[in-house]
Amino acid sequence: GDSVTQMEGPVTLSEEACLTINCTYTATGYPSLFWYVQYPGEGLQLLLKATKADDKGSNKGFEATYRKETTSFHLEKGSVQVSDSAVYFCALSSGAGSYQLTFGKGTKLSVIP
Amino acid sequence: NAGVTQTPKFQVLKTGQSMTLQCAQDMNHNSMYWYRQDPGMGLRLIYYSASEGTTDKGEVPNGYNVSRLNKREFSLRLESAAPSQTSVYFCASREDRGRADTQYFGPGTRLTVL
Numbered sequence: 298g299d300s301v302t303q304m305e306g307p308v309t310l311s312e313e314a315c316l317t318i319n320c321t322y323t324a325t326g327y328p329s330l331f332w333y334v335q336y337p338g339e340g341l342q343l344l345l346k347a348t349k350a351d352d353k354g355s356n357k358g359f360e361a362t363y364r365k366e367t368t369s370f371h372l373e374k375g376s377v378q379v380s381d382s383a384v385y386f387c388a389l390s391s392g393a394g395s396y397q398l399t400f401g402k403g404t405k406l407s408v409i410p
Numbered sequence: 411n412a413g414v415t416q417t418p419k420f421q422v423l424k425t426g427q428s429m430t431l432q433c434a435q436d437m438n439h440n441s442m443y444w445y446r447q448d449p450g451m452g453l454r455l456i457y458y459s460a461s462e463g464t465t466d467k468g469e470v471p472n473g474y475n476v477s478r479l480n481k482r483e484f485s486l487r488l489e490s491a492a493p494s495q496t497s498v499y500f501c502a503s504r505e506d507r508g509r510a511d512t513q514y515f516g517p518g519t520r521l522t523v524l
Contacts, residue, residue, distance in 0.1 A: 340515035400452035
């Protein structure tokens, strides 16, 4: 079945540091890939997505590129801010019918001033 | 535009009690979902509804029932709560264009079963 593996956290960075959160996946067919973010005490919200190989999703300074050859979708940001502190989830959607999301376990990011 | 709303935000139950978690969306989406979030586990799908009047089991349906009351509302019921059901529950709805759709999540219900 489908699965998503993302790097374990927590990750602690200083403000303006570079961020990479690794995400790899296993899926049948050609999944769509997503990064969701969960700020403290809130629900999940979409950060970015990509629907086919070599697509790059971007939002709020975050980027991720759909790499079919390595089955990866790593999240990157060049300069993190304290306001980026949150839990980040990699997810995929592949099947017909329910189009349910399969999530990774989440990576907690803390950015310190 | 409220998006996806959930009630209650917090709930404490004793083992064996029952309760219903409510979810409503105002985006005219056909598909709705219930997930549970446990530490270190990500989110796991409990049930989903592809349209009004239809429901299907997800990855972890045991101990839960759902009702798609109408297009807007999708409720989750615990008939006899157990400590293993202590979790944060999220409802979501989805645009209906295909596998690239965004799911929109509610703020969650934090449930503790003693």
